[in-house]
Amino acid sequence: MVVAVDIDEVLGNFVSAINQFVADRYSLCHSVSEYHVYEFAKIWRCSKDEANIRVHEFFDSSYFKTAIHPIPGAQQAIQNLSKVCNMSIVTSRQYAIQDHTVEWIEKHYPGLFQKIYFGNHFALNGKSTPKSEICRSLGAKVLIDDNPNYAIECAEVGIKVLLFDYENSYPWCKSDFVNGHPLITRVQNWEEVELQLSSLILPSNNNIIISQ
Structure with a gap:
């Protein structure tokens, strides 16, 4: 997946x-x-x-x-998930910071992602690409994102979204317009992400990914 x-x-x-x-x-x-x-x-x-x-x-x-540090729990979760999922990054970041972004990913998540795609949103130069378009082009079944606008955009084209609100601390995540959408599920930490994805991979065993 x-x-x-x-x-x-x-x-x-x-x-x-x-x-x-x-x-x-x-x-x-x-x-x-x-x-x-x-x-x-x-x-x-x-x-x-x-x-x-x-x-x-x-x-x-x-x-x-x-000064940008990994979100707690993310490194171990990505290590676990990369063994059973094809993980790729889809970011709205700009081409201007592509090299440093790749370096940061390789430092904190070495060898765990297949590819890194840049949307180039809010850039001073260059064309931007919608996240939904990138996700569809790579065949993504699930997007993990903190932005409700991207969540709706991708859910509307049939992609399941885990809306990430770390420990319920992201005010921008609280938008009511995503509530009730059948393809959007709120998660508050990486353990919940693992549980959600494990249920999609093998519904009969929700603990297949979780390390004991």
């Missing part, structure tokens, strides 16, 4: 790292709990162009290279 996995807030804590950057560079103090939407311009109260500039400054900083 082909499973697509998002990076930011699913494999690594992007928002926490960029909060450190904007606090030091712009004296803007924000916590993850303030991000009721995953749109930096609205949270930082600036234009979209200014937000994009700040994000790309973050990409060029040491914060981007060293």
